[in-house]
Amino acid sequence: MNRRSPKDSTPSTARETLAAVGGPKHAASVTAQEDSPAVDIPGGGSTGLQDNVTVPSGIDPNRPNVARVYDYFLGGRDNFEADRAVADEILEQTPEVRDTTRANRELLGRVVRYLVKQGIRQFIDLGSGLPTQENVHQVAQAAVADARVVYIDYDPVVLCHGRALLATNPNTVVVRADLREPGTILEHPEVRALIDFTKPTAVLAFAVLHFLEDEQAYAVGNTLMDACPAGSYLAVSHVLDTDAAQKGRDIYARRNANANLVPRSREQIRRFFDGLVLVDPDLEPSPDKEPDLVYLSQWKQLEDGIALQDRLTLCGVARRSES
């Protein structure tokens, strides 16, 4: 499956990305970069790198990486054997993860469209991941041409892909920053150049806060929302603490992934929205209940019309009602 739009100028394979971040452009087997030893990657399945390559500094193909594992769940090709091994083990025990991942992306687009309708023109996408289809700026700018989008991720491959995709887009930037240091996001000159923190802004945290320990996960949401005025929004999707999620956490840990999975209970996920007012952007109106967190499966009918049955992921969208 090739999920890239023909219009994407993004490098289409991990090999091209590696070339773009410092490796030679053509060879399947390439030479070592300064401080990265040559790494042989065995040929894998029908996706991802299948030849031996040498990777540039900062990228370890032997260590599972959550951005690339997610890319594999989505059917992408920017992943290595170590990423696919983790993903396949997770899929073996919880096959719904693949549909859930796709549904998460579709929810992201739906939420962005909703927020544009509410008048939001600035977006900060935390843990943005490898570009795919319907990235935040594409959805927002399809509705409002000058919508501004800052993508934040700490992964060098994400940065490279993002910059390639956005090379000619003046209202969008990819910033490499660690969510565990939220102050650096607010102070970053490229963030400040694009985002006017006196105007309502949407902070998006899809499928990322569950890679942070408690203290850091709550701090990043609070710090960014504190910097945004009334009328701003926080949108979160987050893995729920279930037996399946615990097994997933164990797989990431046993295989030494670059981030730990930290599933949370409904109450713990609800805490991300403390002080904010939850909204219910797209469900059937229900006069009987207040807007609350919802399962991804409640938001999403899969493309073929079959409802997603899982209870793996909770989502919420909330508004800041006062400064």
Ligand SMILES: C[S@@+](CC[C@H](N)C(=O)[O-])C[C@H]1O[C@@H](n2cnc3c(N)ncnc32)[C@H](O)[C@@H]1O
């Ligand atoms: C599962 S992907 C989610 C991508 C996208 N938000 C989505 O929902 O489709 C998680 C992303 O968060 C990034 N990430 C994880 N921990 C991070 C951290 N501490 N700082 C910045 N990015 C982080 C990973 O590199 C990865 O790209």
